[in-house]
Amino acid sequence: MPTLPPPCPLCGGNPQPYHRDARRDYLQCPDCDLVFVPPQQQLEPAAAEAFYATHRNALDDAGYRRFLARLCEPMIQRLPTGACGLDFGCGPAPALMAMFIAAGFAMRGYDPLFAPDAAALAQQYDFIVSSEVFEHLAEPGAEISRLLVLLRPGGWLGVMTKRVRDREAFAQWHYIRDPTHVCFYSEATFRFIAARHGLLLEFAGADVALLRRPAV
Structure with missing residues (x-):
């Protein structure tokens, strides 16, 4: 008996095969357009953490700050x-937080591996x-539902992640070669997120989505 694909981790929909490479399968949800790696093919937490540790993003790296400025x-x-x-x-190197602080905004940081401050998720x-x-x-x-609970009316959620364009581009995409990347969003996915949660949506670049919770 064939194994049923896992439900979409964004909306619970029934995904279809989208792409396969030498390491992983990629499924696409017809409802929200999310492309994702099945859970059984994702790295174990310890292996993912070890891979994260190989990233070299320094607070004083000018190139990294230029990259983050696309969101900031x-x-x-x-x-x-x-x-x-x-x-x-x-x-481990919260450069984006430092950039907002330098611009005059109060900031807190949270990261499940490098800054697991539960208090930051309690306000x-x-x-x-x-x-x-x-x-x-x-x-x-x-995770998106949890974040929106933390967002005041009128507040903004800014997300930087590279977006899916089409199947042909996906097959050649460097972004899927990172073994810790497991979910891939298109413009349609962000429109789905906005509609589901009653948010206003703006695209501020090829990889930046800004979602606003309406003011009461």
Whole structure:
């Protein structure tokens, strides 16, 4: 008897085969358009943590800061003076958090491996930023719901992650070669997320999505 594919980790839909390479299968949900790696083919937590440790992102790396500015600058343009934010998935070198602090915003950071500060997830924020994190989330539906609980009305969620274009480009995409990348989002996926949660959506670049919780 054939094994049923796992449900979509974003919306619970029934996915279809999308792509296969030498290491993994990739499934696509017809409802939310998410492409994801089946759970049984994802790295164990210890192996994923070891791979993360090979990343070299330093606070004073000018190139890394230019990269992060693609998320930081459009977010700052939309924030009121004195806004307080959370860097979700800040990593061991929280350069994005430092950039917002330098711009005059109060910030906290959270990362399940490098900054597991539970208190940071126990308050609300005017904005939340997450750079190169969503592609690592094994359960993005649950994580997005949790983040939105932390977001005040009128607040912004800024997400930087490279987006799926089409099947042909996906097959050649360097992004899928990272074994810790398990979920891949398209513009349609972000439109689904916005509609499901009643958010306003703007695309601020090829890999930046800004979602706003309406003010009450």
